[in-house]
Amino acid sequence: MTEFAFDVSIQDFETKVLQPAESVPVVVDFWAPWCEPCKVLKPLLEKLAEEYKGRFLLAMVNADENPELSQHFGVRSIPSVKVLFQGQLVDQFDGALPEGQIREFLDRFALPPAPGGDLRAEAAALVIEGKLEEALAKLVEASKIKPEDQAIQLDAVDVMMQLGRNDEAGQLLSGDYTQEADRANALRARLALSAGAADTAELEAKLATNPADHGVRLDLSRAYAAQARFREAMEAALEVVVRDRAFDEGAGRKALLTLFEALAGSDQYDDLIREFRRKMSAALN
Known part of the structure; x- marks a missing residue:
């Protein structure tokens, strides 16, 4: 609902x-x-x-x-x-x-679209098509029409992060988002995941040598997340939970919860979050 x-x-x-x-x-x-x-x-x-x-x-x-x-x-x-x-x-x-x-x-009876509303919907469709620059342009235009609409502003932040424009995204996220506090916090958490990205190839090679090295597997999860490879990040963290749920005081579970928090509020990740919440629950029970 x-x-x-x-x-x-x-x-x-x-x-x-x-x-x-x-x-x-x-x-x-x-x-x-x-x-x-x-x-x-x-x-x-x-x-x-x-x-x-x-x-x-x-x-x-x-x-x-x-x-x-x-x-x-x-x-x-x-x-x-x-x-x-x-x-x-x-x-x-x-x-x-x-x-x-x-x-x-x-x-025949629906209310007329709110100013800027169609532009936001058009931007969402462009994101699905992978046309991120065009989507961002639509959101900038929509924000000029409705400068008080924090949802549009955070849509733009989300697209900036997908484009790798993290400095600009961080500047926008430094403001107050009282109307969209939960989503703003989720985007801040996702931005934090992108910091200090490691070499995934090197970590994958280490893990291939020693699949039982849970610390390396969690490092790989963080590296995947920094590259917005969120499914792979969750799979790596979940594997730690499956292999040793108690490792480093439940670090695998904590890594998954961090990913859930970071992706919350973005419709495109809802199914992914639900899928891995179920898998984590099954692994812990």
Whole structure:
């Protein structure tokens, strides 16, 4: 669940749906765990809620657990989608529609994009394509439009670090980020990992000679992290946990936790963090 997509029940329907709907459209998705079309529609709506960044909110109602709400809104089959805005039911559809039709549906009532918002989304798409310089240019432009938006500033810091422009990133991170404190701290932690990068080839050669040298393996993990090779960094640290969880007072586990902290707040690393949290938990239990 996120700030744009969340579960609701009859107990919190007023605070989570009716009150916000006075100022922003709320899409209410009636679904149930056994409903096959719901399994297609629900994740698609969640994805679009994140993409539209608050231009509408998505409230998901388990119809089996909230029959009173289903009855009140006249839900006869699921999935059923209702849109509430300014005290009225403004639109609706039943069944699972293709993504293109859902976008057309959403665009009929979604709030207009915030100034600079589209530029940030465009920058994120460019990052995925590996066009980092173009992404940074978009973020600079977006920041001029919304200079108070700390999320855009930290997006730019993230891209600078990917480009190896760590001095500039460090200067920007020296400021106060009260609105985005957790993400700013995570980026500072990642910047610290990039300091003092060692020669990975030399460390790999040492480890090949003595695979039981956990100290060298942790040095290699740090070297990988300094080069933004985060999967390899986590794999090396996890191997220390697997081979000897007590080594140097749990240094392997601490190295993984440092990596988790450094990558937190960046959507592109969420899956990686979840994967290695599970692996670390399995190794420790």
